Amino acid sequence: MRVALLAHEQFPDRAKTAVGVLRYSDHDIVAVLDRDSAGDTVHDYLPDVQDAPIVDEMADVPDCDALVIGIAPIGGGFDDSWRPDVRTAIERRCDVIAGLHYLLSEDDEFCELAAEYDVSLRDVREPPEDLTVAEGTAGEIDAHVVLTVGTDCSTGKMTTSYELRDAARERGLDAAVAPTGQTGIMVSGWGIAIDRTIADFAAGATERLVKEADAEDVIIVEGQGALTHPAYSGVTTAILHGAQPDSLVLCHEAGRETVGSYDSFELPDPATYANLYEQVTEPVSPATVDAGVLNTYDLSVDEADAALSEYEAELGVPVTDPVRYDAGDILDSILD
Amino acid sequence: MRVALLAHEQFPDRAKTAVGVLRYSDHDIVAVLDRDSAGDTVHDYLPDVQDAPIVDEMADVPDCDALVIGIAPIGGGFDDSWRPDVRTAIERRCDVIAGLHYLLSEDDEFCELAAEYDVSLRDVREPPEDLTVAEGTAGEIDAHVVLTVGTDCSTGKMTTSYELRDAARERGLDAAVAPTGQTGIMVSGWGIAIDRTIADFAAGATERLVKEADAEDVIIVEGQGALTHPAYSGVTTAILHGAQPDSLVLCHEAGRETVGSYDSFELPDPATYANLYEQVTEPVSPATVDAGVLNTYDLSVDEADAALSEYEAELGVPVTDPVRYDAGDILDSILD
Numbered sequence: 001m002r003v004a005l006l007a008h009e010q011f012p013d014r015a016k017t018a019v020g021v022l023r024y025s026d027h028d029i030v031a032v033l034d035r036d037s038a039g040d041t042v043h044d045y046l047p048d049v050q051d052a053p054i055v056d057e058m059a060d061v062p063d064c065d066a067l068v069i070g071i072a073p074i075g076g077g078f079d080d081s082w083r084p085d086v087r088t089a090i091e092r093r094c095d096v097i098a099g100l101h102y103l104l105s106e107d108d109e110f111c112e113l114a115a116e117y118d119v120s121l122r123d124v125r126e127p128p129e130d131l132t133v134a135e136g137t138a139g140e141i142d143a144h145v146v147l148t149v150g151t152d153c154s155t156g157k158m159t160t161s162y163e164l165r166d167a168a169r170e171r172g173l174d175a176a177v178a179p180t181g182q183t184g185i186m187v188s189g190w191g192i193a194i195d196r197t198i199a200d201f202a203a204g205a206t207e208r209l210v211k212e213a214d215a216e217d218v219i220i221v222e223g224q225g226a227l228t229h230p231a232y233s234g235v236t237t238a239i240l241h242g243a244q245p246d247s248l249v250l251c252h253e254a255g256r257e258t259v260g261s262y263d264s265f266e267l268p269d270p271a272t273y274a275n276l277y278e279q280v281t282e283p284v285s286p287a288t289v290d291a292g293v294l295n296t297y298d299l300s301v302d303e304a305d306a307a308l309s310e311y312e313a314e315l316g317v318p319v320t321d322p323v324r325y326d327a328g329d330i331l332d333s334i335l336d
Numbered sequence: 337m338r339v340a341l342l343a344h345e346q347f348p349d350r351a352k353t354a355v356g357v358l359r360y361s362d363h364d365i366v367a368v369l370d371r372d373s374a375g376d377t378v379h380d381y382l383p384d385v386q387d388a389p390i391v392d393e394m395a396d397v398p399d400c401d402a403l404v405i406g407i408a409p410i411g412g413g414f415d416d417s418w419r420p421d422v423r424t425a426i427e428r429r430c431d432v433i434a435g436l437h438y439l440l441s442e443d444d445e446f447c448e449l450a451a452e453y454d455v456s457l458r459d460v461r462e463p464p465e466d467l468t469v470a471e472g473t474a475g476e477i478d479a480h481v482v483l484t485v486g487t488d489c490s491t492g493k494m495t496t497s498y499e500l501r502d503a504a505r506e507r508g509l510d511a512a513v514a515p516t517g518q519t520g521i522m523v524s525g526w527g528i529a530i531d532r533t534i535a536d537f538a539a540g541a542t543e544r545l546v547k548e549a550d551a552e553d554v555i556i557v558e559g560q561g562a563l564t565h566p567a568y569s570g571v572t573t574a575i576l577h578g579a580q581p582d583s584l585v586l587c588h589e590a591g592r593e594t595v596g597s598y599d600s601f602e603l604p605d606p607a608t609y610a611n612l613y614e615q616v617t618e619p620v621s622p623a624t625v626d627a628g629v630l631n632t633y634d635l636s637v638d639e640a641d642a643a644l645s646e647y648e649a650e651l652g653v654p655v656t657d658p659v660r661y662d663a664g665d666i667l668d669s670i671l672d
Contacts, residue, residue, distance in 0.1 A: 136601060198535070199532070202535040231577075232469070233577045236573070241567075283602070284569075
């Protein structure tokens with residue numbers, strides 16, 4: 001699919017979705033829309049992903065199949081300065097894909113235009129309407145199911161999922177990610193935002209994702225939240241039991257000691273956390289933490305290596321930082 | 337509030353909601369509607385709850401404030417044979433309260449009638465629309481917060497919650513239940529069906545319930561599901577962390593060894609389960625399993641006493657069957 005990415009005034013540092021799509025999707029990115037840096041190219045900022053021109057508006061974009069809203073303002077609103085670009089995209093018969101709380105499919109102007117030009121408006125945060133409770137049968141599939149879990153939110157579960165997929169593919173394995181959040185859904189072009197499902201159906205939605213993931217060898221389920229997070233643990237646990245994984249990968253941010261945005265709650269140490277994940281998983285699907293991932297973004301090389309050694313000693317399994325180093329380093333431990 | 341309970345053809349054995357309201361609510365029950373046993377009285381079937389006449393239809397009911405739909409067919413549909421009773425109730429200016437998947441508030445005929453007669457149609461399964469993520473602050477309230485947890489669904493968490501409330505009140509304590517399921521909501525007249533909330537907001541909804549529960553001494557939060565249930569563990573965990581309890585009461589059904597309706601999954605033994613609840617709770621709100629409840633409904637007296645002794649030895653804390661014996665037996669252990 002040929003895709004344009006809208007990221008006005010926020011590319012690349014505050015455009016997590018756009019960067020995720022550039023880095024991990026199979027789409028052909030024909031342009032990034034950012035009026036602040038029009039005339040530059042993606043490689044001026046991100047030399048290690050596919051290149052594309054950065055343009056001022058939709059009228060400057062080459063032929064494509066879809067416009068993806070690649071940024072999410074606080075609160076998930078739709079910025080009216082994007083309206084002309086969305087309008088132009090529809091008039092050029094491009095689908096429009098967004099992960100906002102504001103639903104394109106409930107916007108009168110866009111709905112009318114989309115009907116007129118016969119294009120789709122896809123709001124990927126909206127779960128399907130036919131979800132049901134889990135049957136407890138995700139474990140029946142043949143592929144090795146890996147779930148990325150974390151000690152907290154924003155520890156790298158989505159990134160780790162795609163890095164593991166790419167490492168597995170490099171070895172000739174048939175691998176896919178089962179996306180559970182909006183960026184993953186944008187990247188893979190399918191998935192369910194588990195945190196938006198009805199609580200009773202969250203495990204069932206995860207089970208469906210595992211069964212629909214199209215890969216014979218390895219399915220990596222993108223985890224969410226953390227098992228003892230004060231607000232999001234329900235989503236985490238539903239994914240844990242719905243996915244029935246064979247392996248867990250524990251993602252942690254170096255130096256983080258309290259729950260992000262919930263500073264009064266201390267994080268259990270990673271070894272304790274790993275053990276807890278294993279105990280809670282065991283009655284449904286015996287899985288072990290077979291590898292660890294440490295986000296060392298804020299550290300120097302020496303500090304990162306020291307932190308990785310310490311993390312590895314704590315967990316007793318291979319660890320890596322898949323952005324700084326290579327997810328291939330932990331793949332053997334996961335697939336053994 | 338003066339209430340009539342609709343339980344056509346199902347009272348009392350298949351009318352869990354009607355029986356719960358009779359047993360635990362503060363409402364004055366003026367009649368039960370059951371066309372199969374009209375002419376009998378509630379005491380003919382349930383001698384230990386408040387008595388009321390059983391009548392054929394709404395026209396035979398004495399003056400009252402509300403009609404409660406006290407049964408739930410498989411699938412949660414509305415049986416059209418109930419329509420004349422609901423119509424008559426509205427015309428007599430009674431509110432109508434239901435916990436069905438089918439929403440009274442989306443039924444055109446009932447909506448029109450309700451507007452004409454100025455009565456409310458309350459669908460208690462529908463969560464409020466202004467839910468948010470948890471702040472992690474339920475632990476700040478002064479009352480002792482007790483959460484009933486289980487080794488499985490249908491182990492007696494709702495019943496235990498109300499029996500504990502009544503035992504606390506008998507000691508002169510100000511106690512209330514925070515209802516998280518439809519029967520509890522019918523009984524208490526407020527609450528949120530946590531399993532119907534958006535997964536991200538389930539802990540936040542529980543937090544709100546704890547804060548809104550109107551009791552100075554003891555708040556008993558009605559738990560749902562079980563921590564390692566293949567389908568419902570997400571709801572369980574969200575309630576566990578959202579409620580930030582001081583004490584847990586572990587409910588188990590004597591002899592149950594596999595998950596109900598998920599027979600391929602073995603239940604962890606109760607002591608293991610108690611330990612797991614404590615470990616998962618600890619990072620958010622250190623709480624211990626201070627008592628156990630065993631459902632011994634299917635056992636003889638001798639068998640029940642033997643099962644209770646065994647359960648007590650396993651858990652190492654006081655246990656009871658609050659239906660066969662008395663929830664007061666475990667209250668000291670919980671409140672100490």
